[in-house]
Amino acid sequence: MPNFIDRRLNPKDKSLGNRQRFLRRARDELKRAINERVRSGKIDAVGEDQVIPIPRKGIGEPTFQRAPHSGRREEVLPGNKTFGTGDRIPRPAAGGGKGSDPSSSGDGEDDFNFVLSREEVLDLFFEDLELPDLVKLNLKEVVTFRPRRAGFTMSGNPTSISVGRTMFNSFGRRIALRRPRQAEIDAVAAELAKLEGERRPSAAILQRIAALREELATLARRRKLIPYIDPIDIRFNRFEPQPVPNANAVMFCLMDVSGSMGEREKDLAKRFFVLLHLFLKRRYAKTDIVFIRHTHEASEVDEDTFFYSTQSGGTVVSTALDEMLRVIRERYPAKEWNIYAAQASDGDNIPNDSEKCVSMLDSTLMRLCQYYAYVEIIDERESEMFRHADNGTSLWNAYREVSAEWPNFEMTRIAKPSDIYPVFHELFAKAPAPAKRG
Amino acid sequence: MEKRSKQLPLLFTSSDWNFDDLSRAYDAIREIAVNELRLDFYPNQIEVISSEQMLDAYSSIGMPLMYQHWSFGKHFVHESNLYRKGRMGLAYELVINSNPCITYLMEENTMALQTLVIAHASFGHNHFFKNNYLFQQWTDAGAILPYMEFAKSFIARCEERYSPAAVEAVLDAAHALMPQAVFRYRRRPRLSVERERARIRERLEHEERTFSDLWRTLPQAAEAEAPREVQTDMSERQSAIEYPEENLLYFLEKNSPVLKPWQREILRIVRVIAQYFYPQRQTKVMNEGCATFVHYTIMNSLYDKGQISEGTMLEVLQNHSNVVFQPHFDDPRYGGLNPYTLGFNMMRDIQRICTEPTAEDRDWFPDFAGNGDWCGTLLDAWATHRDESFIRQFLSPALIRDMRLFSLQEESSDPYYEVMAIHDERGYERVRSSLANSYDVGMTQPDIQAVDADLKGDRKLRIKHTVHNGATLVEETRNETIRYIQRLWGHEVSLVGVDAQTDKVLYEVSSKELGEKA
Structure with a gap:
């Protein structure tokens, strides 16, 4: 059993960084192409995705390459039909579709088509344009406010009460002050009831009953003194107006x-x-x-x-x-x-x-x-x-x-x-x- | 195929795949790979990815982790354009020479295809990566992924620290020299990520420790001392250089007078990656042939045992025949010899020679003709050959006839091509050796070496291109590349083309004449 990993849900666009770098690299060419397009009158299309051809020269990756038709070289090809040893085949005219041309794998494309998204087009298109009159813009910028959550507060509007935080506080207080739980009271009451049910209680049992009664009363009192929810528990969501x-x-x-x-x-x-x-x-x-x-x-x-x-x-x-x-x-x-x-x-x-x-x-x-x-x-x-x-x-x-x-x-x-x-x-x-x- | 005996149940019936089916199929394939083919492979890790992720992987030269560079973005756009236009189908798989061996499966594949791909990549390629001597000698499958992670984060850190443009400038230049960044004869560089990290950390710590703002306030007169120090440093370096050096990136990394430590580190990263791919460049035919042979054998065996249905087998065969399709030279679809076809045909041929040799085979291959152990013969060939030697050793007259191979010579001064050999008694040897030569990287790559650098004087770097058979370089890209070398060297760089036989200087270009980029 090999290790199978499902990668389909991995984040996509792993190559986004590379794309941005490429865009930056080809920026001048792209800009020229887009401006050209606008000048030629297709303004309506500016707001859409664009296919921009880029000449290869700006984005080439040069290496030392062997010149295709220099010197002597020998190549083996498949599918001989009529040739015999020593036959001479006239060299086809330059650029002829001879399969032996090593550059034929490059598809012979001069241009490189690049699909730009609408945002990318607009960014390039308006790159060196700026909104006029920034003074006024700045003055106007801060005029509306929107409430933003900013922690909790002790006072506030009943509608913005924070139930979770309130219960949280109440729980802590109840534990700290040892508020008797219902289960404890029930247990005492049950024991009391059982003892009281005895037909002929012994002295020890009577004593026990008295103790239990007293305990029950104490518990009930504590419960009354320490409320389930105290006003000091209550918290409200706090909102701050944010410009x-x-x-x-x-x-x-x-x-x-x-x-x-x-x-x-x-x-x-x-x-x-x-x-x-x-x-x-x-x-x-x-x-x-x-x-x-x-x-x-x-x-x-x-x-x-x-x-x-x-x-x-x-x-x-x-x-x-x-x-x-x-x-x-x-x-x-x-x-x-x-x-x-x-x-x-x-x-x-x-x-x-x-x-x-x-x-x-x-x-x-x-x-x-x-x-x-x-x-x-x-x-x-x-x-x-x-x-x-x-x-x-x-x-x-x-x-x-x-x-x-x-x-x-x-x-x-x-x-x-x-x-x-x-x-x-x-x-x-x-x-x-x-x-x-x- | 009529004698097919239904002993085992079908592995799967639906054409949609799921992980249960995949793992059942994997186990059945493994069974055959181990018992019948005696393959030896790294543990497998199989990852399912979407077509978009496949395009991502394509554009970063097939590595799951890669640093960022605009050229990968360019390749991505190019590949996805082709893909969208339907001019190119995506590969069904991608396999990485690492330990564990990672195979990518495309989610669009049918179950039949996934089975084929697992047999092809997770066993065929995997076995080849683990056993071929070139891979054993040159690459370190266990260390490559951690190393790439290091490279990626190192370059990202450099971008943060020194600006993306500065990093791009170094990477552009380094990429241009990638084909010349390989040691052909020396031992592979050992990759130890921990050591690498420690080395860099130490260097940075040293820099930070010794940095003192006070130095800046020292009077200028102190600077007069500096040149002499530089001078002795240079002459030390000068005497340490060994000529000639064919690994230009290594040469620049070690000896360039202008590069900063982080820039040298980037050159080193690019060089290490180039070296990692060097064996793959030399074993295309064998690697693909091996994988294709393995999947063919395994799928047939699965079918014979009744583990896959006729429908599945038909789909597999159709894909198989697409992979090994070889158009003739005069066909418009012809784009060179298909390495899958050549490799697969040769291996099938070896199988035939081992089991049913003709008199001719016994004549040509006395060592193994009729020995009956085709599996052993192939395992040995896979382990001990590269494309060039494999063809020289194993290409049989029968296959030359079968593929109707012929050898064509082109002399730039002649207005014609000449047929040097065809598939006849006189021609077999010639066709075979000419085909082997065309797979010899040593003969197809231009021979370019750094021969002299005057660190004490004008710091001119001299590079020599030994011209074999009059094959010169494309002028435009050559000049661009020299400019890049100058960027890394910082001073004048000259390239001299010298004819290998006559020692005559054919051309000489210097970065000084070329000037800055037009």
């Missing part, structure tokens, strides 16, 4: 859906929103998204309506800001939520409304928001014209005032899908020397 970092974020997506925003503009905006959402999701335990679309009036809608249904009308941007303010007041108190907003627009607005927007942002919204990003989607032809920040649409010009005043307000322009990631990167890039604040 919990605020882990909720809400993201407002504001978009102009008036006639001037075509499919292309909406698509670009969507890509930007998706990136922002993924980014926030990595940071916060809970991330809500609120979609607000506007023409000359604004409304909160669901995602599909937001991106895919059309509505015609003029353009009044301030209505969207109004709506956002309303939603914040109603559902997302700034004390408890980290509020992010991203606004996408083509920059059109009716005259005089831009000023109204600026004053709204200045007076209330920017105080509530952790971060506000304004993305203007422009025509590719316009991108030349608007290369400098100082010319732009009416909204752009108005927002520049806000941007100057509020460090957590960012604005940028996007003309084509390949701009999005660099722009995003620029918006959230880590400060070169991260100043520790708070």
Whole structure:
């Protein structure tokens, strides 16, 4: 009988450490591949598991190897059919599938496919990005408290009584003070009853009966004096309020859906929103998204309506800001939520409304928001014209005032899908020397 | 098989396995292994694992304990990609040359397969590990697992102390030299974990004892003394070096002017592991052949006694024939000679020669043809040969004809391959010796040795590659490897390729010219 061992339930992922080391090793290649993928426009897929091909060269394990076709060598092969001694076989062209090629066992794969999990992709993808405005984040971090068990206490709420600990104390006290047990009393009472039952008790028995009666009385008294559970036994579970970092974020997506925003503009905006959402999701335990679309009036809608249904009308941007303010007041108190907003627009607005927007942002919204990003989607032809920040649409010009005043307000322009990631990167890039604040 | 006599009850009936069936089957196999095949083996430890654990074991070169390194992660990803795509089936088993001998069984296997695997690994490989002279000489089955545990924890401690990146740098370089980290002629290093531990502990304690923060505060002038001390130290070391040294890792471990004690210890670990696997590299055909022959014989014997059913036997035979499948050279599936096939065929052939020899066999193998004791002949062959000598000794003309072996020569200057010998009267000898040569590690591995190191002067390390038959090295990996050697040596390293016959210098590369990694 050999020693059989069932190892199937042993912890899995014995090679996890090796995988992490490998990831670190191939990090640059992986990063390049992922960024490439995002640039080529498959943003929706960023949040999924990815198969990333890595060129072998960065991760080779060199040794001294014999060059395959150098010098003279002899090999024995099976399955001769027609050859005779001295036959000459023309050498096949380079890379021909001749079985005698020793490198043929390597499958000839140039690339090495690597499946990355969603977390690994996001980690690489957002590696050098940082949440802006850490000051506010730190201030907000400690706002909610959650009770945490912290030992026992003598006083408390009856509902939080700790039965186990209470009985434990009572038991110890009863032993220490020698509280008579029921069994002892019963034994004495039984003996007494038996003796009393004697028809003609002798003097010794009578004496014994008297002693037993007295003992029984003492026991009963002790039992009464020493209660089963005394108030000093009672313990309550103690809870301490523990600060919990605020882990909720809400993201407002504001978009102009008036006639001037075509499919292309909406698509670009969507890509930007998706990136922002993924980014926030990595940071916060809970991330809500609120979609607000506007023409000359604004409304909160669901995602599909937001991106895919059309509505015609003029353009009044301030209505969207109004709506956002309303939603914040109603559902997302700034004390408890980290509020992010991203606004996408083509920059059109009716005259005089831009000023109204600026004053709204200045007076209330920017105080509530952790971060506000304004993305203007422009025509590719316009991108030349608007290369400098100082010319732009009416909204752009108005927002520049806000941007100057509020460090957590960012604005940028996007003309084509390949701009999005660099722009995003620029918006959230880590400060070169991260100043520790708070 | 008609004369099969039903004397014994079936060992199992269901195709699903359970531990009762396994142990009953084990006992029946052991019975045959001991009484009929006269095998001698280490005690067995059989472990059941899942396919994922099998992949884990694969990627750490089959050791149950292994230190961590990115290359194992890479292999794991590679193997699991192949496995997921269905391009590769997992091995049904994995066996470790240790005492007790550990065999891994996959949980997915059917009972028939488990039986086959136990016969194959727990008895075939196990017997070979215990009895073959190479394993006896070079490996220490009793000490390997404790040693690996030591290695693993040592390297983990180093990572903690000196950062994973620093450890990785040493391991990368050491892995590159693993094929050149073997003593071919000297006695194996003796592994004693206790001694090893004590040695390291002493060294660290000494360091800690003699550490004094005061030294740091001494005036700089005292430093002037140091170089002379270093100088004498170097010349002592210089005279202690023996040239040439084929074990490059050993050479670097002992003589590198820049390595710290912990780095030397890591080189030592890698070297010990390389040495442990050295016999396996030399006995692939025999080891697999032995295991395959043993399982074939045992399964047939079980069947003859009525202990396994026809269905089980069919499943076993199907798997057996998959294992020993040998496509012809012109088949797209051809990937070299299958060591299982060659080994198994040769051993079956020896069995035939012992019991029913032809006139030709008596001519070629007068020593044992017709001696009737095939078992004794095989036991002796398993114990006293490696692949190269085994083929040279036992490959028979009958088998050469059977497998239609032929020998092909490639000369890099010629635009053709030439058939040097085929399975005919003139060719047997040539085919046999050419096949034996191709299993000789001494001939297939490049001959690279450290020949000179100037510790007192510019500290240049000179390595010589003796080029046999004009076989040069792949340039790219060669240069990478030289860079790694330079990392361990700390100073210039040069590699000279010298033709074995003419002594002409074919090439010379120096780490100085190569520069840092591009």
